[in-house]
Amino acid sequence: MKTITFTEFRKNASGVLDLVERGERVRVLRHGRAIAKIVPAEERPHQPAWKRPGLRLVMAGESLAKAVLEERRSTT
Known part of the structure; x- marks a missing residue:
């Protein structure tokens, strides 16, 4: 997982999202604390x-219905 600062993210959001689009996970730090994880979206949302x-x-x-009807017609 790549780690960047919030300032880096603001300056290069498009580039960061390109990384995520290629499958990379990115953690964003503000004042040294993790504030966000950006991960690729699933191809399809999980559905029960x-x-x-x-x-x-x-x-x-x-x-089967046609076969039964044919049989009934042929016996009468």
Whole structure:
């Protein structure tokens, strides 16, 4: 993790954000104390499994409902 002063951050915010964009983590100090950590944003925010859309199951061939209806028609 790279450490910079607040003054350095103000003077070169664009450059610091370029570092973060490339995956670098940056800690910002003011008067020798850490006041911020700047880290890259996640690609996708974490979402609980129950909120994610389910996968659709697609099978080749005729649907069961169609097969049952065909069978009923052919026996009468």
